[in-house]
Amino acid sequence: MSDTALIDVEGLSIAFSGEDNSAAIPAAEDVSFSIAPGKTLGLVGESGCGKSVTALSLMRLLPPNGRITGGRIRFDGRETLSLPEAGAAGMEGLRGRHMAMIFQDPGSALNPVATVGDQIAEVFEIHYHLARDVARQSAVKMLDRVGIPDPELRARSYPHQLSGGMKQRAMIAMALACRPSLLIADEPTTALDVTVQSQILDLVVELQNEMDMAVLFISHNLAVVAQVADEVAVMYAGRIVERAPARDLFAMPRHPYTQALIATLPRLGHPQQRFPAIPGTVPDARVRGKGCGFAERCPLADATCHESEPALTADAEDRAVACFKPLETSALS
Amino acid sequence: MTDLAASVRGVKGMQGVQALQVLRRLSRHRPAFYSLILLALFAALALLAPALAALTGLDPADVDLYQRLAPPSLGHILGTDELGRDVFLRLLYGGRVSLTVALAAAAASAIIGTAIGLAAGYFGGRTDSLLMRLTDGVIALPLLPLLIVLAAVDFSKLGLGGAFLDSDLASLYRIILIITLVGWTTVARLVRGAALSLREREFVLAASAQGASPLRIIVSHILPNAVTPIIVATTLSVGNIILFESVLSFLGLGIQPPVSSWGNMLSNAQELIWTAPGLSIWPGMAIFLTVIAFNFLGDGLQEAFDPKSTRD
Numbered sequence: 345m346s347d348t349a350l351i352d353v354e355g356l357s358i359a360f361s362g363e364d365n366s367a368a369i370p371a372a373e374d375v376s377f378s379i380a381p382g383k384t385l386g387l388v389g390e391s392g393c394g395k396s397v398t399a400l401s402l403m404r405l406l407p408p409n410g411r412i413t414g415g416r417i418r419f420d421g422r423e424t425l426s427l428p429e430a431g432a433a434g435m436e437g438l439r440g441r442h443m444a445m446i447f448q449d450p451g452s453a454l455n456p457v458a459t460v461g462d463q464i465a466e467v468f469e470i471h472y473h474l475a476r477d478v479a480r481q482s483a484v485k486m487l488d489r490v491g492i493p494d495p496e497l498r499a500r501s502y503p504h505q506l507s508g509g510m511k512q513r514a515m516i517a518m519a520l521a522c523r524p525s526l527l528i529a530d531e532p533t534t535a536l537d538v539t540v541q542s543q544i545l546d547l548v549v550e551l552q553n554e555m556d557m558a559v560l561f562i563s564h565n566l567a568v569v570a571q572v573a574d575e576v577a578v579m580y581a582g583r584i585v586e587r588a589p590a591r592d593l594f595a596m597p598r599h600p601y602t603q604a605l606i607a608t609l610p611r612l613g614h615p616q617q618r619f620p621a622i623p624g625t626v627p628d629a630r631v632r633g634k635g636c637g638f639a640e641r642c643p644l645a646d647a648t649c650h651e652s653e654p655a656l657t658a659d660a661e662d663r664a665v666a667c668f669k670p671l672e673t674s675a676l677s
Numbered sequence: 678m679t680d681l682a683a684s685v686r687g688v689k690g691m692q693g694v695q696a697l698q699v700l701r702r703l704s705r706h707r708p709a710f711y712s713l714i715l716l717a718l719f720a721a722l723a724l725l726a727p728a729l730a731a732l733t734g735l736d737p738a739d740v741d742l743y744q745r746l747a748p749p750s751l752g753h754i755l756g757t758d759e760l761g762r763d764v765f766l767r768l769l770y771g772g773r774v775s776l777t778v779a780l781a782a783a784a785a786s787a788i789i790g791t792a793i794g795l796a797a798g799y800f801g802g803r804t805d806s807l808l809m810r811l812t813d814g815v816i817a818l819p820l821l822p823l824l825i826v827l828a829a830v831d832f833s834k835l836g837l838g839g840a841f842l843d844s845d846l847a848s849l850y851r852i853i854l855i856i857t858l859v860g861w862t863t864v865a866r867l868v869r870g871a872a873l874s875l876r877e878r879e880f881v882l883a884a885s886a887q888g889a890s891p892l893r894i895i896v897s898h899i900l901p902n903a904v905t906p907i908i909v910a911t912t913l914s915v916g917n918i919i920l921f922e923s924v925l926s927f928l929g930l931g932i933q934p935p936v937s938s939w940g941n942m943l944s945n946a947q948e949l950i951w952t953a954p955g956l957s958i959w960p961g962m963a964i965f966l967t968v969i970a971f972n973f974l975g976d977g978l979q980e981a982f983d984p985k986s987t988r989d
Contacts, residue, residue, distance in 0.1 A: 456984065
């Protein structure tokens with residue numbers, strides 16, 4: 345898209361092969377987005393809509409039965425899909441150094457039998473070939489930077505000796521050790537308490553500003569995304585159905601799914617008997633027919649919606665929606 | 678290969694700091710601690726056997742038919758066997774052989790089994806199928822006929838003759854080699870299982886996301902998490918190997934008399950069990966204590982290597 349983008353994903357499609365190697369099941373189709381340095385793209389959607397798979401494919405870390413079936417990814421001027429896997433010039437040299445990732449559950453994303461300091465030091469060893477004691481000192485500095493008290497002691501702790509919030513801070517220290525230009529945050533706060541959650545979000549934003557990082561922030565939590573993202577892409581059943589600047593998206597959603605998602609947010613001061621839910625379930629990717637993926641659950645769907653799939657089309661400056669009957673928003677000009 | 682060196686250095690560095698902690702924890706595990714002392718004592722006695730022999734002026738190979746089956750006395754503290762040889766000295770010399778065979782074969786099996794298991798479990802797919810079929814093949818081999826054939830190989834006819842192969846040590850190395858060749862399968866299968874489940878863990882994905890190469894992931898993330906099954910299998914195998922060596926010696930394929938091993942002392946004592954029970958009790962006790970000590974040690978090591986252990 346834009347020439348200034350750090351990462352530019354175009355028409356990315358990902359499929360998983362079934363157990364009997366029969367038909368490949370699409371997990372993401374025709375996904376396109378780009379992120380500029382220092383900006384945050386929020387990727388929102390229900391469980392299983394293809395968010396994490398999209399993130400993993402940026403790192404080229406799909407599980408063995410997953411395959412990128414189409415599209416291209418340009419990262420910092422390089423076509424990552426055609427890079428070799430090994431070596432400093434390949435994906436291994438990019439991962440951890442230029443693009444890094446933090447995970448949902450820091451408890452399982454840290455090696456239980458290695459100290460936190462050693463795990464961070466390993467990143468310095470891999471990319472900067474530092475000697476172990478030097479790498480260790482850098483790791484302690486990094487732990488200090490992410491706000492872990494008494495970093496010397498904590499560097500010698502095992503993951504199970506740290507609280508969830510501290511583990512996530514350690515994970516962030518590990519991911520940002522080499523000051524990457526892209527950070528992929530896959531539901532980084534989902535496993536944490538709400539109070540710790542906002543501390544972690546603040547930390548990510550602070551480090552992002554300091555390092556001028558692009559961030560791909562994945563979450564199913566709209567409130568969290570609203571807090572950090574500049575632009576939001578809503579995914580549904582493997583496709584991006586709406587993309588808009590964060591403020592505009594929340595103010596005036598155009599896709600019925602986005603609107604439904606926003607409606608499910610609980611609000612303070614509005615006591616409710618039941619939380620609103622979107623009726624129905626996400627269609628099974630294996631038996632998915634033609635038509636819009638959301639048609640079955642959409643209050644506005646008509647025959648066209650069941651017949652053919654709407655493409656993601658720009659409908660205003662800097663926003664796009666994939667819907668035949670986008671919601672009218674008078675504020676749009 | 679520099680990558681391998683770097684990975685290995687990394688693990689060494691990591692364990693250098695932790696080694697002290699592991700030792701400290703081990704010393705707090707009572708049974709393991711006493712087992713370690715017992716094994717150290719056995720090892721020291723075995724190492725000092727020639728010195729003790731020189732000191733007492735006895736030779737374990739000295740036959741004295743006038744002193745057959747003598748009871749314990751000051752001259753022969755555990756008595757003599759059916760050929761009048763000193764049982765205590767033979768026990769010590771036997772310990773040299775049995776402990777060497779057990780440790781060397783167990784360690785070699787563990788190393789080979791771990792390498793094969795890690796490769797099969799981590800890489801999966803075709804590598805896994807290939808290596809596991811190889812393992813199944815080795816397990817399915819009829820052991821005794823194979824060992825008889827292997828033991829019968831005449832190295833000099835293969836053009837490998839030499840002072841070394843003709844020495845007494847040759848049968849020792851041969852038996853270590855034979856036991857290793859068939860013994861690695863248990864560890865390989867256990868480690869493969871561990872690696873299969875570990876590679877699906879999120880910290881392995883996280884390590885890849887940091888740019889770690891497959892080799893580094895295997896050496897510094899999968900292996901340290903698979904230590905428990907390796908230790909358990911290896912310490913258990915020490916006992917089996919000592920017994921296995923005695924079977925081989927009994928069949929005339931292992932350590933050949935007059936060189937003693939706990940195994941062949943035990944089998945020789947079979948016919949005399951009613952006349953001279955001591956002859957089977959002493960080597961039997963030695964085997965029993967060693968096997969049990971190794972098992973306790975395995976328990977202790979397993980706990981010492983677990984960072985979640987509360988003994989700190």
